[in-house]
Amino acid sequence: QVQLLQSGPEVKRPGDSVNVSCKASGYTFTNFYIHWVRQAPGQGLEWMGIINVYGNTATYAQGFEGRVTMTRDTSTQTVYMQLTSLRSGDTAVYFCARVEGVAATASLLYWGQGTLVTVSS
């Protein structure tokens, strides 16, 4: 079965960077796009970006451009999301999610368990 297993919680200082991983299993890794979505405490979902796992290219939401990088490692079937210049407003649960079909649109059927990133001085 399809599984997305994310790395554990992180505590960071303002200005730090964080790298969250998402290890995929149960399907052909390069056939499906992966999206990253975050959720601040008590808030709604926020779309961060999408990675074309086959081509290793990514598109990011306007609010994150310049601070976020999404990459993948086909040898370990893992996708990574790096966020730099962290501030307190980046405190959130970060999710990776795989689309339902082969399109890039956000029909996100499979989700990781979420990774809590806390930014605090």
Next chain:
Amino acid sequence: QSALTQPHSVSGSPGQSITISCTGTSSDIGAYDYVSWYQQHPGKAPRLLIYDVTKRPSGIPDRFSGSKSGNTATLTISGLQADDEGSYHCCSYAGVYVSLFGGGTRLTVL
């Protein structure tokens, strides 16, 4: 790229039907038939209920249905049940690989 607009909260009694609206623009909801809806319970990952405006993934009961008119998408839940209580999020494709979420709606089953 502004977030889609959802009501903050809705409520209904068991057995009733409720609707949740999701309003965007002619550049997102109005331009593409790629609206999805998610249910989320506290501390859990979201669950896909509806995709491509009206389609249901396997295992999602037909009590959940989706529609779209112009720049507004709507999720309808019929035969409301206690475990439908939670948060509901809409999402739309906005072109060039970009997607947008709404602010989320909290559903209370009275």
